[in-house]
Amino acid sequence: MIEAPFISVVSPVYGCKGCLEDLVDRIAVAITPLGASFEVILVDDASPDGAWARIVELSETRPWLKGIRLSRNFGQHYAIAAGIENARGQQVVVMDCDLQDVPEEIPKLLKALSNDVSVAFGQRTERQDSTLKRLGSWAFYKALSWLTGVKQDHTTANFGAFDRKVIDTINSMPERERCFPLMVKWAGFRSAAVPVSHAQRTLGKSSYKFSRLLRLAIDIILSYSDKPLRLVVRMGIIFALMAFTMVILSVFRFIHGDIQVAGFTSIIASTWLVGGMMISCLGVVGLYVGKQFNDSKGRPYYIISERINE
Template identity: 45%
Template sequence: MDHTPNRTQISVVVPVYFSEGTLLALSDRIHKCLLRITFGFELILVDDGSQDQSWQLIQLLSNSSTHVKGIKLSRNFGQHYAISAGCRAAKGEWVVVMDADLQDRPEEIEVLYQKALEGFPVVLASRKDRKDDFGKILSSRLFFRLLSWLTGSKFDPQVGNFGIYHRRVIQEFNRMQEPVRIFSVMIHWMGFPTAKIPVQHEARPEGKSRYTFRKRLNLALEIVLAYSDKPIRLMVKAGILLSFLSVLFGLITLIRYFLGEITVSGYSSLIISIAFFSGVLIAMLGVVGLYIGKIFESVKNRPLYVIDQTTDSEMEIDQIIEYPFNSEAVATKSL
């Protein structure tokens, strides 16, 4: 056990959204686990605009333990933005990122930490026996297979955000300024030596996931647009192929005309061709429009998130907020 005073060895970052039913148990289990490793740890709970009693419980936990720190975002920005806020506030040599629903077992932190000490700056938890519903597991596998194909990198559907990361990795993550934040994909892109260890995945103790199918679909679209240009490349290839087929069709039609096989122009074939190519062009323009929309969002230069308040007046808020595409950090004081 690390007994070094005034040193934060491990920071645990937890995005919180409608988690009033699990916060007390989560905090208790994390405290018990980390006290076996070091006295120097902090638990950073980031309330991502919850409308239940989550923030009140975070304040209660912070008042009862010096290890607990809370950050409240002004509205629901999204899980990965809450993770970004927590990572910018973390002071630990190692940073653990996990969910608040207790499907990620706090007891696995010790196993992750011991593996990290072998020399791995990134250690990911691999959920071999996921306790999610069949639809979520299937959609996750299909999405990661599609993402692997689009980006040319292999992604494991058994791996989420749960893992332990060295401070250097988190510092590099904090330097990445793109407005579309997908924590696991950004960590994967860095390419640091990574280890994976199997962990036990628990069923959700209560309630249902706030990640609806619609939200997962929107997240998938965000990732594809932010981290892959393959859709545009596919449009170019499709355009070349359609042009080739059009020329071929034109030559065949011309030959049939000179052979006397065509006496009357076909109305149906003309309408079908116009409708088909119009649909293809509109779809292509739509994809280009989505990419342009992402550029438009980026050039606004808005902050990634806005902090409403914190439980720790000494928390270094000036290190938390950073604007995309701007090298200067912008200080935002708690209200």
């Protein structure tokens, strides 16, 4: 039986074929001085640029490099799930493949792990992203903090080092909707934010377009917070009180002769307003029901079609 490595590095791959050799070699150079055995797991999330062939080629001369190919594009967080569920190390590093997460910072993250600290997130103090992307990230995490009641940090993402017990806990969570950093934070293990460098993207373009980011944000909010449902109940109560107040006011004005004929405009306006609110509330409830329907199917959240060096 092959002895398990002490360190596992997991990276989901999508649209970054050109930088994979640089990625794995820089990871090896960064970890080798630590004197610990290691493995690098690249998870091909059906990358459209033929990344799998490149992973196979690189693995032929690097026995510590392992590859997992998903049957189709499942998404970044599902690719991470596939990687960490197949990682064997006592310490696991998760990072992106585009080299914006700097491999040379891995020893710093691993050093931050101790008996007291089980999670070391890389804190990007100077993000090398566009202003619009940074602003969108800040707004999303602020909204998510309010909705979930758990403080979120927009300067941290997937990049980090995690103790084995943290990875085992995340792997044991049965929910289909996966968001790796939120699941880690929910688990509640003691964590540290380690300032790390953040590089500019040199190859390819981000696959997260606005529509995809919006869909991801909605999925995460619905999966990790029930506050939208509670907001719907509050809005219903507020509108009911407003309607009751308007009825009392109208009766009072009618008794005093201020109203001779009921206004057509006010009736139409109130009908459209209440109707729109009811449809919106049903839509929110429907989204939650849809999530439960998908979970009830019990389908796997990723499917592996090929492996190398396993």
